[in-house]
Amino acid sequence: MIDIQYSSEVRAAKEAGQPIVALESTIITHGMPHPQNIEVAAQVEQDIRDAGAVPATMAVLNGKLHVGLESEQLQELGRAQGVAKISRADMAACMSGGGTGATTVAATMIAARFAGIEVFATGGIGGVHQGAETTFDISADLHELAQTSVTVVAAGAKAILDLAKTLEVLETLGVPVIAFGQDEFPAFWSAKSPLAAPLRMDSTEEIAKAHAMRRALGIPGGQLVANPIPDADQIPAKELAPIIAAAQADADAHRITGKGVTPYLLQRIFEQTEGRSLTANIALVRNNARLAARIATALSAHDAQVCPIVPMPGTA
Numbered sequence: 001m002i003d004i005q006y007s008s009e010v011r012a013a014k015e016a017g018q019p020i021v022a023l024e025s026t027i028i029t030h031g032m033p034h035p036q037n038i039e040v041a042a043q044v045e046q047d048i049r050d051a052g053a054v055p056a057t058m059a060v061l062n063g064k065l066h067v068g069l070e071s072e073q074l075q076e077l078g079r080a081q082g083v084a085k086i087s088r089a090d091m092a093a094c095m096s097g098g099g100t101g102a103t104t105v106a107a108t109m110i111a112a113r114f115a116g117i118e119v120f121a122t123g124g125i126g127g128v129h130q131g132a133e134t135t136f137d138i139s140a141d142l143h144e145l146a147q148t149s150v151t152v153v154a155a156g157a158k159a160i161l162d163l164a165k166t167l168e169v170l171e172t173l174g175v176p177v178i179a180f181g182q183d184e185f186p187a188f189w190s191a192k193s194p195l196a197a198p199l200r201m202d203s204t205e206e207i208a209k210a211h212a213m214r215r216a217l218g219i220p221g222g223q224l225v226a227n228p229i230p231d232a233d234q235i236p237a238k239e240l241a242p243i244i245a246a247a248q249a250d251a252d253a254h255r256i257t258g259k260g261v262t263p264y265l266l267q268r269i270f271e272q273t274e275g276r277s278l279t280a281n282i283a284l285v286r287n288n289a290r291l292a293a294r295i296a297t298a299l300s301a302h303d304a305q306v307c308p309i310v311p312m313p314g315t316a
Contacts, residue, residue, distance in 0.1 A: 110148060120150050177197055188229070
């Protein structure tokens with residue numbers, strides 16, 4: 001039996017049947033320096049509240065799965081050193097060993113499923129890395145989307161990846177990829193890419209109904225909602241392409257591999273864009289959080305029409 005520690009806000013939301021949005025915690029521990037990490041995490045949580053839902057930041061603290069963090073816990077996690085970055089492969093080991101870990105996309109989806117939360121907001125998912133035909137470097141995020149029934153709102157996949165191959169793998173795994181409000185698949189820092197999205201939906205109600213229908217059909221896995229970064233905040237793809245290519249060549253020259261590739265590339269791109277990539281990253285995360293809150297609200301309204309609210313164990 002998993003001992004889930006709910007924050008007071010999330011527990012109250014579950015008891016009241018309010019919409020809840022899951023959030024990852026690697027943005028706090030690995031995404032940016034202190035104190036900006038705490039400030040951004042708090043702002044994203046507030047964006048969700050302002051949009052009518054309740055935020056649930058996931059983390060493993062001293063071996064216990066936390067669904068939602070109290071303010072002091074978020075502050076402590078933001079200052080902590082040596083926090084593990086956990087995914088499907090090492091989440092159980094972290095918990096069984098009493099460790100502390102920040103959740104990636106895959107781990108956050110697992111935590112959300114255990115907590116009965118069906119909508120999750122992140123920045124961008126992982127995917128197929130450049131050169132994966134020889135390195136086999138493919139993110140666990142894609143397989144998690146294929147088996148864990150959570151709708152994930154992201155600004156597409158990270159632009160440092162092979163986006164075409166990422167879409168191909170998602171198609172093979174049967175994951176619905178839904179572009180919100182446009183036909184093109186967004187490319188993280190850029191609102192559009194040359195790639196067509198498999199599906200397009202223009203309202204949160206459509207997305208919520210599609211999620212509910214997959215649930216009713218018993219189809220495993222979630223949905224990827226590709227939400228383009230606002231035009232005012234994006235960095236055009238044409239400007240980014242040579243910067244990304246140079247960063248990748250630099251990583252190859254230094255023989256950076258495995259888990260070290262993504263943080264290395266992101267740091268090089270941050271330097272070459274003079275910090276604009278981080279500013280855009282923050283903007284797209286906030287934009288995704290607001291959309292996820294609206295989807296969670298639409299899903300809650302849909303479910304309220306077909307089933308009553310069931311009190312949490314021990315609260316009735």
